Amino acid sequence: MAQPEREHADPAREVGEIVGRLTDSGELEPAERRKLLGRLTRTLAAGSKRARESGETRGRWLADVFLNIAPRIPIRDLQTLSEHHHGLTGEQLADDLVRTAQKGTMTVGAIGGALAAAEFAAPPLLLSAPAQLVAETIVVAAIEVKLLAELHEVYGVRIEGTGTQRAVAFTTAWAKQRGIDPLAPTSVSLALGAAAKTAVRNRLLRTLGRHLTTLGPFLTGAVAGGVLNRAATKKLSAAVRADLRGKQAPPHLAAVRELHPDDPRELGS
Incomplete structure (x- = not known):
């Protein structure tokens, strides 16, 4: 009896x-x-099929899907970050966040790679691999966007705007692999433009292309998926942290924010 409900569920909400x-x-x-x-x-396979039928390109559809779910990333x-990481603060907290994110993307890559390796041995099932790799791409991107946003919290770099704007x-900062400059008056408004959407699309396609290397026999896919994802997350975190260290809030403002936290728990709240 649960099947009809699934058929009529909102795909975007489910994703x-x-x-x-x-x-x-x-x-x-x-x-x-x-x-x-x-x-x-x-869920993504069904959405991709509808997009193809309507003539929408894979890259545009992928960007639309991700930008739609970005406000739902917790x-x-x-x-809260300090509480969840045993009271750590500053660089030690940032280090722990990066380790956790690397573990997350590595795990997703290993799972996706292992599934792809199994399908490699059964050619008829290989047709389902692209949707599986799209799913892996979206989850890895979400983990990295979450890491980037939380690193801004750690370094006291406050980004103003509505939940969706932030x-x-x-997401745009993730696409550019950089931290956000809060002093740039257009840092949020430009993020809503066509150029930003193109950057997100290109980064997602680049990530998807990396995941295509997990299509291999035996356990080569699992090994490649995990290692490549971990390396990419490490590279992103290093670039973002280097940017944010030069944009940290003065110590007295950081102390005020820590005593009176009023930030939303989710990007879209």
């Missing part, structure tokens, strides 16, 4: 819900993570 669970700060059992990734793959404020600004 946002699944990605939110896969990027949440809580630990997921491997079996649950695989189950969610499989569910995401099926982002923690500074106080979500798009962080």
Whole structure:
């Protein structure tokens, strides 16, 4: 009886819900993570098919999907981050966030690579691999956008704007692999433009292309998926942290924010 409800469910909402669970700060059992990734793959496959039928390109559709779910990515404020990471602050907290994100993207890459490796041995099933790799791409991108946004919290770089504006600004910063300059008056407004959407599309396609290397026999896909994702997340974090160190709020303002946190827990709240 549950099947009809699934058929009439809002695909965008379902994708946002699944990605939110896969990027949440809580630990997921491997079996649950695989189950969610499989569910995401099926949902995205259906959406991709509809996009192709309407003549929409893969890159444009992928960017639209990700920008739609970006406001649903759960982002923690500074106080919550410190509580979740055993009271750490400053560079030590940033280090721990990066380690956690690397573990997350590596795990997703290993799961996706292992599934792709299994399908490699069964050619008829290989047709489902692209949707699976799209799912992996979106989850990895979401983990990295979450990391980037939370690093801004750690370094006291406050980005103003509505929840959606901030979500798009962080996503655009991820596409450019840089931190956001809060003193630039157009830092948020430009993030809503066509150029920003193109940057997001190109970054997602680049990430998807990287994941295509996980299509291989035996366990080569799993190894490649995990290692490549971990390296990419490490590179992103290094670039963003270098940017943010020069844009940190003065110590007295950082102390005020820590005592009176009023930031939303989610980008879109």
